Amino acid sequence: MAFIPIANLYLMGLIAERQSQQTWKEYIPIGFTALGAISLLMNNLGGLGYIINIALLVATGYVIYLIYERYSSNAVPFLIISVLTAFLLYPILVFIIRNNSIRPDQSAPIRT
Secondary structure (H helix, E strand, O other): OOOOHHHHHHHHHHHHHHHOOOOOHHHHHHHHHHHHHHHHHOOOOOHHHHHHHHHHHHHHHHHHHHHHHHHOOOHHHHHHHHHHOOOOOHHHHHHHOOOOOOOHHHOOOOOO
8 A cells, every 4th residue: 555645644654653752643644644635635726835845845854754763773864865865765765774673762662
């Protein structure tokens, strides 16, 4: 299901939810998915569409940072590389860290 854009956002949110220490972490998967869907629907609305797209970019950076932090000790350099390449290298960097185990100091309980 990760090849479907909206499902991909939801799965990224689920992975990031486990890493987040915020009190609103249970809203990350749904909120991130909803922001992506709203961005797709309101892309051509001018100023409001730009604001929503910028919010999606910021949320994407946050979620990607949480994923990198969970599986790598190089979260900040990976995030900088991802942002500088307009998130084009994000799939490659995730592929690089795919076999890494969860960092021991970053383990969080898994939601059932």
